[in-house]
Amino acid sequence: MPKHWYNIAADLPVPAPAVLHPGTMQPVGPDDLAPLFPMALILQEVSTEREIEIPEPVREVFRLWRPSPLVRAHRLEKALGTPAKIYYKYEGVSPAGSHKPNTAVPQAWYNAQAGIRKIATETGAGQWGSSLAFAGALFGIDVTVFQVRVSYDQKPYRRALMETYGARCIASPSNETNSGRAILAKDPNHPGSLGIAISEAVEVAATNDDTKYALGSVLNHVLMHQTIIGLEAIQQLEMAGDDPDVVVGCTGGGSNFAGISFPFLGLQLRGGRKRRIVAVEPAACPSLTRGKYAYDFGDTAHLTPLTKMHTLGSTFTPPGFHAGGLRYHGMAPLVSHLKELNLIEAVAYHQNACFEAGVLFARSEGIVPAPEANHAVKGAIEEALRCKREGKSETILFNLCGHGHFDMTAYSNYMAGKLVDQPYDEKELAMALSGLPAVSA
């Protein structure tokens, strides 16, 4: 298991654009972030050190499931009749069933080291919330999770998981914050969104001295924590005597994609060979393929700093497709920056095509992927079929970022033919983009 995380900021040919304070439009400094995060994480957020040590107590927890398996998908290759070699890195073996504990554990540990005993956060379907609840339980931290109301009501199982770990779970928008109350005043039945839930959690952290905030994706330090995935994959593929030509991950906020791909990009940026890096996103929430690269807020109530990213606009509400972890209006600034530098590619698929890929994967490889992970499966299968058409035996690596055991309703609906591919509303997107903050930078 790696002893360091990889920080791609050390190898970028051009630094990523600064994060701006929305009041002053000046770059944000560590002190601006201090109400929200412990200083150790803030320093990671702005670090340009290439390697940052993984603390031993964090590694000790990781040993429960790490190194995660790297598997050659022989049966999937056979089912596709492809000359390509397909490998997947399987993150579903973690206690929460996804890659999210890779950052939840260090975030909880650094907070605990700083004497913090309360963290507020948000979650959509609940992968992140349950992972932070798990990590909080290990380090004695009270976790409060604002869960998007539609998921809170319709998917009670990850909520039960959070509560089993001892976390408090609140349907968002809630009456516990100004942000939530303002929205409920306009619409008492508002279904919520990730942007709103972020506003509520940030508000709680910003207005309570004893409470910090934690985010499960998007931020630099979160992406860095996930690089343990790619670092392990490099070692494991070396042991297998192989080297990927294409690396595929699904993208919502960008963290699992960054986790598998940044270490490979780092090899390339330090003079290694060029590999294709493919981000796969939902066609119903296509920030990388249809969003604008611009400064925007990370939340709906505009409590966060401004970051330059591919965004659909902070007021954009995507259709209610099943991959709840990919329903976010923005993209991690680092992933967006790499896209602008043409160092990565992006494609988008609708959910039925992704579930079709997931069922083929389940029946050939035996693992039922999470709906989010199905996007990566679909991306990998498309690459393998291209190899078949072109008669090439390339090596494809993708990140199977979680299992679908909490998402079986979605599979039932898919198999019953009840899933609909919902395009986003073009007018709403145009309106959300027209509302982007004016930043001269």
Next chain:
Amino acid sequence: MPKHWYNIAADLPVPAPAVLHPGTMQPVGPDDLAPLFPMALILQEVSTEREIEIPEPVREVFRLWRPSPLVRAHRLEKALGTPAKIYYKYEGVSPAGSHKPNTAVPQAWYNAQAGIRKIATETGAGQWGSSLAFAGALFGIDVTVFQVRVSYDQKPYRRALMETYGARCIASPSNETNSGRAILAKDPNHPGSLGIAISEAVEVAATNDDTKYALGSVLNHVLMHQTIIGLEAIQQLEMAGDDPDVVVGCTGGGSNFAGISFPFLGLQLRGGRKRRIVAVEPAACPSLTRGKYAYDFGDTAHLTPLTKMHTLGSTFTPPGFHAGGLRYHGMAPLVSHLKELNLIEAVAYHQNACFEAGVLFARSEGIVPAPEANHAVKGAIEEALRCKREGKSETILFNLCGHGHFDMTAYSNYMAGKLVDQPYDEKELAMALSGLPAVSA
């Protein structure tokens, strides 16, 4: 990973009682079982070879999650304040989330080798059905699962998992068999039971030349397939420089308990030191602690051979507690035999105490156990607390046979104070026991 299974029949001080044909009351021979199982599995069922090779294609599938983790439960030890060392073997990393694929994969493979393309089976909550569906998908076998109706209706998620793997899932009792129709004629709303579902699956296999039957527990070959758990644990504990004084497993049909304990018992039977082996069963279905050691049928319609085992009577219907995998009237003949030889102990707990143990485990170790596994957690905690009282630093090993991601409703109910400890009906038990078949042996 071990290359052989361990067959405890080779080391028994007294052979287990013969399995009898209910018509002739004579010992059953391999040919009697041929309509139900491929010959390779029948020969394993009656083998007295100590080691039986795990076929390479089976090991190839196992590599997806085996060797499974052996973990020292440091945080649980600390939470209990015990001087004992607690280790657990975690089987929830399998694609189906439990230990059941350990036997589903070889059973499917031996059937496929024998040219079988259809298997019928039964399942309660669905751990076994989903595991055989997974294994069937890998080896091109059509799997039909008779699922106990109350689970089919109330727990649709494991059913969805089976269907995702391509299996056909039928609520039992069904109109597809004589056994099912007979029961529905008396009670169209019958909730079903494992004994009835077994009758239906056996009937389908016995009356269709192209279909075999598979069982997820109880039988000798099933228990032997699970010994990979204990064999790995012996190796892993050796690497850790440790050796258990107490080995704990939960018991329904007996397979995960046998899997962790038989290899340790084998060491003892071949002259090694004595270890305590503790079976933990639900107080609402207490075959080992309250059942009669007698010949009985494995199913309700009396289509199976007669085996000598601890039984509550084949007509006994346990209360509807949440550990569906432990709701079986009988106990594996080998486990029963070892209990009679005083080589193992048995205790029983009600479900609230087991969920309390499971929540403590989740909050200290980070894994949410399946309700079945909570019985083993409870058993291990009780041993650790005894060590605390006695000031002994014994080493305790238990089998954490599956995760609870499909069972979060049960946790929600427990945390809401809605779980009831339901004692079984003493009168019903007496009636079921009075109906045991008369066998002079």
